[in-house]
Amino acid sequence: MPPIDTRSIALIGLRGTGKTTVAQLLALRTGWDWVDADVEVELSAGKSIAAIFADDGEAAFRDLEAKVVSELCRRSQAILALGGGAVLRKENRDCLAGCQAVVWLKATPETLAGRLETDSTTAERRPNLTNHGGRTEIEVLLDQRDPIYRGCATLEVDTEEKQPAEIADEIYVALVG
Numbered sequence: 762m763p764p765i766d767t768r769s770i771a772l773i774g775l776r777g778t779g780k781t782t783v784a785q786l787l788a789l790r791t792g793w794d795w796v797d798a799d800v801e802v803e804l805s806a807g808k809s810i811a812a813i814f815a816d817d818g819e820a821a822f823r824d825l826e827a828k829v830v831s832e833l834c835r836r837s838q839a840i841l842a843l844g845g846g847a848v849l850r851k852e853n854r855d856c857l858a859g860c861q862a863v864v865w866l867k868a869t870p871e872t873l874a875g876r877l878e879t880d881s882t883t884a885e886r887r888p889n890l891t892n893h894g895g896r897t898e899i900e901v902l903l904d905q906r907d908p909i910y911r912g913c914a915t916l917e918v919d920t921e922e923k924q925p926a927e928i929a930d931e932i933y934v935a936l937v938g
């Protein structure tokens with residue numbers, strides 16, 4: 762059954778927490794559309810996120826991302842999978858405040874490192890954001906971003922040792938009943 766509140770539902774959290782995967786399953790559960798901010802950025806730039814970082818730098822990526830977030834947050838009846846850093850800009854956080862719910866997906870650095878290592882989209886979509894890369898980078902990002910995610914989130918979901926479908930169900934029950 763679709764939610765009564767037609768405002769969109771946004772998923773936030775670090776790389777590898779499952780935003781892209783869970784958004785698709787939650788869309789099936791609600792009968793709503795789903796959209797991935799990273800895909801929209803790549804379509805608008807005509808190249809991969811790794812290529813945007815390499816050619817134009819991270820700031821250029823964040824500018825494109827902000828345009829996409831602003832457009833996506835105006836949609837209704839959609840599940841929005843955001844990129845892990847979308848919460849960094851205040852303008853994006855202000856847009857997110859208009860959503861029905863902002864769901865923060867969480868997992869330990871160890872789990873995230875394992876998921877990212879084996880994910881086929883990592884090379885094209887997840888360039889290094891610090892000089893570290895790997896698990897150390899995840900720990901650095903976790904320290905920097907946890908307070909920001911906490912400040913935006915209206916629902917926190919631990920994804921540790923849960924299948925993506927279970928996580929989508931948990932969100933559905935929490936938000937729709």
Ligand SMILES: Nc1ncnc2c1ncn2[C@@H]1O[C@H](COP(=O)(O)OP(=O)(O)O)[C@@H](O)[C@H]1O
Pocket residue numbers: 774775776777778779780781782783842876877879880881920923924925928
């Ligand atoms: N709950 C989960 N348990 C195990 N693997 C998962 C889970 N959620 C996502 N994954 C896997 O982790 C990788 C990254 O997931 P993805 O949805 O792209 O994360 P994000 O969009 O948050 O970066 C994918 O290979 C996906 O299949």
Ligand SMILES: O=C(O)C1=C[C@@H](OP(=O)(O)O)[C@@H](O)[C@H](O)C1
Pocket residue numbers: 774775776777780781799810843844845846847886887888890
């Ligand atoms: O954490 C980040 O700053 C980023 C996360 C990525 O998305 P996912 O969180 O979907 O991997 C992608 O937007 C880009 O590589 C930047």
Ligand SMILES: [Mg+2]
Pocket residue numbers: 780781782797799842843844
């Ligand atoms: Mg994603």
